Structure formats: structure tokens, C-alpha cells
Amino acid sequence: MDQPVKQQLYSFCKAFIGNRLERIQKNIDSLQEALTSETKSSAGDKHETGRAMIQLEREKLGNQLAEAQLLQELFKRIPLRSGLSQVGLGSVVRTDQQNYYMGISAGELKIDGVSYFAIAPNTPIGKLFLGKQVGDIVDFNSRRIVIQRIE
Secondary structure (H helix, E strand, O other): OOOOHHHHHHHHHHHHHHHHHHHHHHHHHHHHHHHHHHHHHOOOHHHHHHHHHHHHHHHHHHHHHHHHHHHHHHHOOOOOOOOOOEOOOOOEEEEOOOEEEEOOOOEEEEEOOEEEEEEOOOOHHHHHHOOOEOOOEEEEOOEEEEEEEEO
8 A cells, every 4th residue: 555645745855855965965075075185286375265165165055954954853843643624734735726735845746646735834825824724715826725625
């Protein structure tokens, strides 16, 4: 038997964060290697400029890494099972137009040919969905979206 949709969406988001962390760490490692070779190879103004550019890039990646780690910590709070009648963290929201997974912003995932958009609760549409119930209507980008089911 296949995994339930909610489990697949959860796994997709977890892998999305893991891949992001891995990619950032590889970039940091590569910059560290570049910094080490820059130190060994040259001297003078050109050398200092190169080192400064690498350091700036490393700081930027460090910030991205911190954000991704925070996202990972927040993601750990998402419940796999939620019997809520209202939209909350971890909910699968089926509407008359699209399907959404309230977790993190991770884009679109197709499961058995059906599209689901992973959204975060702090996104504009996520904020509109939070606390809503089946039958509620949300106005987003001049569209009326009717919530048909919450899982």
C-alpha cells in the first residue's frame, strides 16, 4: 500500500530542507577550499580583493545555512497527524482550485497526477487559510477559493 498523501508531502518537504542544507554546506566547503588556495597562491591587492570576495560569499552562505537550519527546526514541529477541523500546520487543504500542504514553502509536488503546493503559514495565502474550516471562502489575487476538505 502506498504512503498516504500527507506522509508523502511531509517527506517531500523534509527532503527539500535536507537537500537545501546539503547544497549550502557543499558551497561553504568549496569556498573554504578556495580561500585556502587563495592564501597559498598570491600576495598583494589582488590577493586581498579575492579573499574579501570569498569571505563575503561565505558570510552570505552562513546566513543561508542558519535560515535553513531554523526552517528545519520549525519543520520538526509539524504534526503528521492532525484531526483538526481547521486549517493548521501540517494540514492538507483541498479547495475548488488547488490543493495545498501547510508546512514550508517548497513548491509543487504531484502525487498520482494530482498537484499539491507546499506553502508556509507565513505566506500571503497561508495566512488566509490558517484557522479556516471546510466551506469557508478565501479571497486571494482576485480569486474566490472554497475550502472543500481538510486532512
